[in-house]
Amino acid sequence: MPFLGQDWRSPGWSWIKTEDGWKRIEFYGNELRDNNNGIDLEELCDENKENLFTGNVCEVVAKKRKKDFYNNNTKSQFVYQEKWIYVQKESTRERHGYCTLGEAFNRLDFSSATQDIQRFTYVAKLLQLIARSQLPSLSGAAQKNYFNVLEKIVRKVLEDHHNPRLIKELLQDLSSTLCILTRGMGKSVLVGNINIWVCRLETILNWQLQLNNLQIPKQMSNGMTLRDLPLDMQNNILYKFSDACDIINLGQATPTLHMLSEDRHLWKKLCQFHFAEKQFCRHLILSERGHVDWKVMYYTLQKYYPKREQYGDTLHFCRHCSILFWKESGHPCTANDPNNCLVPVSPQHFIDLFKF
Numbered sequence: 001m002p003f004l005g006q007d008w009r010s011p012g013w014s015w016i017k018t019e020d021g022w023k024r025i026e027f028y029g030n031e032l033r034d035n036n037n038g039i040d041l042e043e044l045c046d047e048n049k050e051n052l053f054t055g056n057v058c059e060v061v062a063k064k065r066k067k068d069f070y071n072n073n074t075k076s077q078f079v080y081q082e083k084w085i086y087v088q089k090e091s092t093r094e095r096h097g098y099c100t101l102g103e104a105f106n107r108l109d110f111s112s113a114t115q116d117i118q119r120f121t122y123v124a125k126l127l128q129l130i131a132r133s134q135l136p137s138l139s140g141a142a143q144k145n146y147f148n149v150l151e152k153i154v155r156k157v158l159e160d161h162h163n164p165r166l167i168k169e170l171l172q173d174l175s176s177t178l179c180i181l182t183r184g185m186g187k188s189v190l191v192g193n194i195n196i197w198v199c200r201l202e203t204i205l206n207w208q209l210q211l212n213n214l215q216i217p218k219q220m221s222n223g224m225t226l227r228d229l230p231l232d233m234q235n236n237i238l239y240k241f242s243d244a245c246d247i248i249n250l251g252q253a254t255p256t257l258h259m260l261s262e263d264r265h266l267w268k269k270l271c272q273f274h275f276a277e278k279q280f281c282r283h284l285i286l287s288e289r290g291h292v293d294w295k296v297m298y299y300t301l302q303k304y305y306p307k308r309e310q311y312g313d314t315l316h317f318c319r320h321c322s323i324l325f326w327k328e329s330g331h332p333c334t335a336n337d338p339n340n341c342l343v344p345v346s347p348q349h350f351i352d353l354f355k356f
Contacts, residue, residue, distance in 0.1 A: 083109050084325030087317070087353055101134065101354040102142025104324065108315070111145070113326075114152045117162070118312030124153060124166050125309070126347040131174035134351060135181065136189045143192060147200060150174075154207045161216045165245065168211050175204045227254050235260050242273060242310055244298060267294035274298075274307040315345040317353070324353070 014025045085107040087099050113119040157167045178201045241247050251261030285296050316327045320335040335341050
């Protein structure tokens with residue numbers, strides 16, 4: 001049973017065991033000076049000498065300083081060592097409450113994932129899907145973490161010039177959604193003050209302006225360039241791309257690459273990578289010579305069917321433990337064969353896990 005002080009708002013008294021029994025520690029009384037061999041009160045309260053505190057007092061001070069350190073050095077509200085979360089959709093006797101999208105967003109440390117080039121595209125795609133449909137469901141803490149991660153992504157693109165087109169699409173979807181939702185604030189569709197969302201919208205528009213004015217510097221090199229490579233090697237580079245926009249942009253670099261980017265076999269491979277054969281038969285497009293125009297086919301099929309998603313690293317879900325985690329981080333699995341229980345989670349599947 002805890003020893004409560006006179007003030008019900010206080011955390012309670014601190015006690016120390018002596019030869020005469022348990023005695024309460026009085027920090028501002030005369031007993032403190034007598035029992036601490038002449039330790040001065042100012043020396044006891046010095047922040048640089050936390051070892052002088054004993055028992056629970058030392059633990060409270062250490063936790064307080066650790067919390068202040070994280071609050072001063074990070075913008076996230078919560079910091080967790082574990083990079084996994086138990087996905088629970090209802091209350092049970094063992095666990096009270098359920099897991100929400102905002103809680104998962106905090107626990108899985110997306111802030112650090114933005115610095116990993118293999119996870120960058122995955123996190124950006126997840127933010128884009130949340131911007132399109134899940135903004136009204138985010139709590140205040142989740143909103144704070146969402147925009148902190150978004151700010152880190154924009155800064156990384158401005159510094160490293162990594163995949164600016166993807167982030168431009170993300171900001172465009174986010175600004176369009178906010179413009180629609182802020183007009184309907186009378187219906188209370190967004191959590192939080194309207195002025196906060198207006199400031200966020202202004203920040204997004206500022207980021208869009210910076211990305212539109214982004215100029216990638218030319219690197220002066222006296223060595224071999226892309227145009228100096230043999231024709232077969234340039235063709236093999238184009239076949240490694242899975243995005244049509246990247247193929248078209250690279251085709252604008254030189255006349256040779258433009259010729260290679262228009263190859264019908266290249267667009268056929270791209271269609272076969274993203275779409276199924278049954279989908280080809282439903283939207284078959286022939287050219288004047290009677291051949292299949294695979295480039296037109298690609299842009300036609302993407303209007304009706306989603307493209308195949310490809311990421312360097314994704315979240316995984318353990319069907320045995322019901323835990324969501326990054327594969328490299330791992331999780332405390334209790335299954336006999338954990339690898340057979342893992343299921344890769346796409347960004348859309350991630351959001352679907354938290355739809356109740």
